[in-house]
Amino acid sequence: MFKKVLIVDDLMSINLGVNAMLKNGYTQNVVYAHYCDEAILKLKRAEQDGEPFDLLITDLSFKEDHREQKLKNGEDLVMTVNMTWPDLKVIVYSIEDKIQRIRRLIHQYQAKAYVCKGRYGLKELEQAVAAVNKNSTYLSPSVETAVNGQEVNEIDDFDVLLLNELALGLSQDEISKQFKEKKITPSSLSSIEKRLNKLKIQLQANNSIHLVAIAKDMGII
Amino acid sequence: MFKKVLIVDDLMSINLGVNAMLKNGYTQNVVYAHYCDEAILKLKRAEQDGEPFDLLITDLSFKEDHREQKLKNGEDLVMTVNMTWPDLKVIVYSIEDKIQRIRRLIHQYQAKAYVCKGRYGLKELEQAVAAVNKNSTYLSPSVETAVNGQEVNEIDDFDVLLLNELALGLSQDEISKQFKEKKITPSSLSSIEKRLNKLKIQLQANNSIHLVAIAKDMGII
DNA sequence: AATAATGTTACGGAAACCCGTAAGTATTTA
DNA sequence: TAAATACTTACGGGTTTCCGTAACATTATT
Numbered sequence: 001m002f003k004k005v006l007i008v009d010d011l012m013s014i015n016l017g018v019n020a021m022l023k024n025g026y027t028q029n030v031v032y033a034h035y036c037d038e039a040i041l042k043l044k045r046a047e048q049d050g051e052p053f054d055l056l057i058t059d060l061s062f063k064e065d066h067r068e069q070k071l072k073n074g075e076d077l078v079m080t081v082n083m084t085w086p087d088l089k090v091i092v093y094s095i096e097d098k099i100q101r102i103r104r105l106i107h108q109y110q111a112k113a114y115v116c117k118g119r120y121g122l123k124e125l126e127q128a129v130a131a132v133n134k135n136s137t138y139l140s141p142s143v144e145t146a147v148n149g150q151e152v153n154e155i156d157d158f159d160v161l162l163l164n165e166l167a168l169g170l171s172q173d174e175i176s177k178q179f180k181e182k183k184i185t186p187s188s189l190s191s192i193e194k195r196l197n198k199l200k201i202q203l204q205a206n207n208s209i210h211l212v213a214i215a216k217d218m219g220i221i
Numbered sequence: 222m223f224k225k226v227l228i229v230d231d232l233m234s235i236n237l238g239v240n241a242m243l244k245n246g247y248t249q250n251v252v253y254a255h256y257c258d259e260a261i262l263k264l265k266r267a268e269q270d271g272e273p274f275d276l277l278i279t280d281l282s283f284k285e286d287h288r289e290q291k292l293k294n295g296e297d298l299v300m301t302v303n304m305t306w307p308d309l310k311v312i313v314y315s316i317e318d319k320i321q322r323i324r325r326l327i328h329q330y331q332a333k334a335y336v337c338k339g340r341y342g343l344k345e346l347e348q349a350v351a352a353v354n355k356n357s358t359y360l361s362p363s364v365e366t367a368v369n370g371q372e373v374n375e376i377d378d379f380d381v382l383l384l385n386e387l388a389l390g391l392s393q394d395e396i397s398k399q400f401k402e403k404k405i406t407p408s409s410l411s412s413i414e415k416r417l418n419k420l421k422i423q424l425q426a427n428n429s430i431h432l433v434a435i436a437k438d439m440g441i442i
Numbered sequence: 443a444a445t446a447a448t449g450t451t452a453c454g455g456a457a458a459c460c461c462g463t464a465a466g467t468a469t470t471t472a
Numbered sequence: 473t474a475a476a477t478a479c480t481t482a483c484g485g486g487t488t489t490c491c492g493t494a495a496c497a498t499t500a501t502t
Contacts, residue, residue, distance in 0.1 A: 011338060011339070011340075011342065063339035095316070119232075119255065167430065167434035169426060171427075206390030207390055207392065209387055210388065210389065212433060212434055216437045
């Protein structure tokens, strides 16, 4: 049983199903938030009142709105939550299926479960809640192997940064200079070439354009 | 009033809300399909039985499955429907917000309405159904201006083809040769360079990598 | 401490890209 | 039909990328 559960999702229709499931044996106290910023506020308030949440279920993608939001998406939210309330258990429930992003959520931001919205989404979410309730973790079968599989990729932060700059239209020379200014190593043109070459082999890209296209498809950038 | 409505969407939870809305004054006969191929079968069957559908509401993105599907996504479905049953009215209801794709759906495949899933999605969908019922059309406010606005872009099929080949990792020279084989004009390296140059100016890209990244973000490819 | 292994930087030449100019071809307009 | 316009192709040369080789620096191993 959970004492208090916070659900963050801007699409009402989905909340309904989740709510029914939770009320059916897992908790009596379900609170909703439709924006990430709103979620943070409710978490803070609950903490101040001495009745903190012990489970957070959140989507990843939120439609933008007229209201300015500090946290633009679920990944920002999970990151912030992990830094501020490291003990709060987090389940991500999203249509998103970019492996790299899911990896980040699980390994870097300590999310306890990741469930793909889909045909069997609700059923899987129920299993996820049960698992987290028992201090275990859960991953949708469709992403399980991909996330826990041996680190075939080994794409680190530097690689991601590099790919991002490339996708922003900077030349390799410009990236080199920029890295030197920001004291990011390695920064030589040669090293950048070498790193891109490694990535091209890993991701089986013919050239830099192909590389960025693949990286975008995989959700690395 | 509609005689028969087909809803295509693999996420049950969303269908519930839509169903409630429709039954509330628009139709008595709502049928569901969870796969695009299944939708086609039901459309054919209904036609054979002399009781064809007169409204189709569909999502765009479908999770893949163990079952092999000919039509992979909603865009394929809308295209096929438009070719096979040009009189069947189509409403697209999706989280997707890539302008170029929506443009294609409306102008090329004759979809009657496009509604963004979101905070006010159900409300907007209701307006869309009402509009289509009166032989009108409907677009979510958030995409309305973008779709109907003067063709700022002017990006044609050739441009899209070109960008696609580029994103697949072909060099400009390879693309030129391929176009010559396939009798696609213009095919000279020079023309391809020129066209890419035009696109870089239009989309404000620094180089080809940047160009492909932008095109992917905009949903052009 | 010496060696090995890995990571970073440097350099040179071939290939690809970028960009301007201009000639040739097709279409439109007067 | 002739002139004007737009489109396609060709070419040259500077820039960037690509790829191999190799020197230098740092870390790990024995």
